[in-house]
Amino acid sequence: MGWSTEQDGAGTQGVQDAQEGSGAGAAGERGGEPARPPAALSPSRASDFMQCPLLYRFRVIDRLPEKPSPAATRGTVVHAVLERLFDAPAAARTAAGARAMVPGEWERLLAKRPELAELFADDPEGERLAAWLAEAEALVERWFSLEDPQRLEPADRELYVETELASGLRLRGFIDRVDVAPTGEVRIVDYKTGKAPRPEFAEGALFQMKFYALVVWRLRGVVPRRLQLVYLGSGEVRTYDPGEADLLAVERKLLALWEAIRLATETGDWRPRPTKLCGWCDHRAHCPEFGGTPPVYPLPVRAAGGASAGGSGVGSR
Numbered sequence: 001m002g003w004s005t006e007q008d009g010a011g012t013q014g015v016q017d018a019q020e021g022s023g024a025g026a027a028g029e030r031g032g033e034p035a036r037p038p039a040a041l042s043p044s045r046a047s048d049f050m051q052c053p054l055l056y057r058f059r060v061i062d063r064l065p066e067k068p069s070p071a072a073t074r075g076t077v078v079h080a081v082l083e084r085l086f087d088a089p090a091a092a093r094t095a096a097g098a099r100a101m102v103p104g105e106w107e108r109l110l111a112k113r114p115e116l117a118e119l120f121a122d123d124p125e126g127e128r129l130a131a132w133l134a135e136a137e138a139l140v141e142r143w144f145s146l147e148d149p150q151r152l153e154p155a156d157r158e159l160y161v162e163t164e165l166a167s168g169l170r171l172r173g174f175i176d177r178v179d180v181a182p183t184g185e186v187r188i189v190d191y192k193t194g195k196a197p198r199p200e201f202a203e204g205a206l207f208q209m210k211f212y213a214l215v216v217w218r219l220r221g222v223v224p225r226r227l228q229l230v231y232l233g234s235g236e237v238r239t240y241d242p243g244e245a246d247l248l249a250v251e252r253k254l255l256a257l258w259e260a261i262r263l264a265t266e267t268g269d270w271r272p273r274p275t276k277l278c279g280w281c282d283h284r285a286h287c288p289e290f291g292g293t294p295p296v297y298p299l300p301v302r303a304a305g306g307a308s309a310g311g312s313g314v315g316s317r
């Protein structure tokens with residue numbers, strides 16, 4: 001259907017982390033600021049709540065710090081290269097040029113977030129850093145087997161989107177790339193540095209894309225024609241062409257999710273939901289499932305009968 005001038009089918013032969021504060025460090029620390037109830041929903045935080053309500057609380061309300069991870073940081077560097085490569089004229093967008101951008105983008109990120117230096121603090125010879133950079137370069141190079149940036153002129157890159165639904169729920173997030181065809185059709189593209197999930201686990205990534213599609217639909221009045229996930233880890237591209245019914249279903253799901261979040265915020269009742277993913281959770285020391293105790297809940301809670309009480313010691317249950 002020809003977005004920009006991409007070759008037909010480019011990438012269809014072909015590929016996890018996130019932007020909007022992906023994974024480690026996403027929540028940051030409150031830094032003394034008063035805790036506030038959640039005000040908006042992003043795909044990452046919606047996924048957090050679906051995975052484990054207590055994890056959502058730790059990230060959004062308590063804003064507990066998280067350790068940076070090599071994988072998430074590598075994803076940030078790769079995303080930066082794939083974004084900035086389009087600053088160059090089309091003919092200069094080569095695999096060799098993109099690979100060469102990786103060390104510089106790592107240095108830029110490190111300058112913005114000096115705490116990332118701890119990732120390689122125990123690597124005096126720089127061997128682990130070199131291997132990590134080489135992995136990032138390989139991911140960047142693989143992208144060229146999936147898409148051809150010389151034939152693409154994105155309408156937007158790293159696009160911040162935010163909208164308010166009729167219910168008052170605000171949705172927001174960052175879209176890696178938006179392509180617009182001469183005919184006006186919109187394609188939303190997301191890069192994943194992990195491997196493509198098995199079909200039974202694909203719904204999570206697609207949920208994120210439908211979330212973005214809903215926001216774009218509400219903002220621009222056009223249902224995106226195609227959602228495209230580019231999995232650099234396994235060299236695959238997955239696409240989905242949404243319809244209005246899909247996006248209305250996502251809207252209903254988000255409204256139900258927001259109602260559940262609102263209720264948990266008011267009552268302070270954030271349940272842990274242990275899964276295999278707990279192995280990746282930075283907050284086990286605070287999680288009752290692992291013998292921990294959550295911090296004192298920092299928001300007022302609504303006692304039975306509707307009266308509010310000040311910050312109570314209500315934990316996760």
Ligand code: SF4
Nearest residue numbers: 052272273278281287
């Ligand atoms: S360890 Fe598991 S159950 Fe506990 S907060 Fe983290 S994700 Fe939730």
